[in-house]
Each structure stands twice: as structure tokens, then as C-alpha cells.
Amino acid sequence: MPSPRFPDIAEPGSVVIGTRFADSAGVQRRAANTEADELDRARQPGGLTAVSWFLSPDGETLLSCAQWSSDVAHDTYLRGSGFLPPLAGPPRYRLYRSSADTTDARTPGCLITAAFDVDGPERQRSFTEAVIAAQSQDDSHPGAISAHFLHSIDGSRVLLYTEWTSIEAHQQAVAAGDHDTAHEIFAGTPGVRPTHGGRWQLQRSLRASRT
Secondary structure, eight states: OOOOOOOOTTTSEEEEEEEEEEEHHHHHHHHHHHHHHHHHHHHOOOOOEEEEEOOOOTTTTTEEEEEEOHHHHHHHHHHSOOOOOHOOOOOOOEEEEEEOOOTOOOOOEEOOOOEEEEEEEHHHHHHHHHHHHHTSSSOTTTTTTEEEEEEESEEEEEEEEEEEEHHHHHHHHHHTTTHHHHHHHHHTHHHHHHEEEEEEEEEEEEEEEOO
């Protein structure tokens, strides 16, 4: 089995990201491996470009990330007969902005996510711009690799998707207060409600058909 690769979240198209309760580390791994094996053997839906499965370190939750070439391709899949959980959603996201050094060749060791309910597209944009402006004023932790801001297409959610060298590096940044300014924005912006977040380690990835 080849080593899993982090998704290229900046790839054009639509992204379906969801989490599911898994009860234990064993259930997490079996679910991810079973779904990846089934999808790898099956005739993959047209327009599906990649799928990735992440596990929370506490053994309780499975995160899946399915990337589609377009909304049309995903809609076509939803109108069909298959509804494999990693592929179906909701919600459906598009990348709004990224903060990353394109010359940084480090391999991510973990994914950090933070999700927010927001009051419409204007709030999506203004909240994201405020967080990016705050980040640009601070020196980033050496373990931080990239940050990507995903907006749900219905205007109701923002997902902050960040890649780090390791879970330990992110824990060190939190302990040092590196995220305090961002957390003030998270908690203090009207029309924005933090919902959940997590630390994740990549378990499986599948590069699918582009047709």
C-alpha cells in the first residue's frame, strides 16, 4: 500500500469535508481502510479527483475530504444511486484564500481544522479577511506550513484548514499563545459562531479519476 499523500486543497473544484463519530481507534482505521479499498476497486464517479481520510488522535472521529472537479460533477453524483459517506456531504466548499509559502517543500504531519457557522457570504468574506490580516501581523510558528480558508457554497460556513509539521508543533504554538489574536476574532465577531475543530492525522488517500 503506497504512503498516503496530503490532498492539494488548493486544486480547483469543489470540496466535501465531513466528520463522523467512530467510537474507537480500531473503528476509525477500519472505516477509513474499508471505504478507501471499496472506492479503489469500484468504478469511480466522473469528476472525482481525490479522497483523503484523517483520524483524530483521541480515536473518536473520522474526517473525510472528497475533491471534485466541479459542482456539476458532484451534483451528478448526488443524483445517482451511490451515497458513500466521504463523497456525499454536506456541506460543499470552495477555496476562498490561502496563506502559504509556495517554496516550502515540507511534508505536513497533521491537519488542524476550525469550523464556523456564519451569517451569509458577506460575513464569510469579512471574517476571513480579518483572520488573515491578524495572521500577517504575527510571526508564524516554525511548525506551521499553510493555512487555507474554505467557504461553503451556501454562505453558511467557513472552514479554516491548516497544515502543520506535527501535532506537537501545533500544541507548542497554542501553549505559547500564538493563536490568541485569532481566537479573539473567532469569539468576538458578530454573526460568526465557532462550532468545532480538531487535530487530524492522515490515514489513507486515493487519487481518483479526472474524467
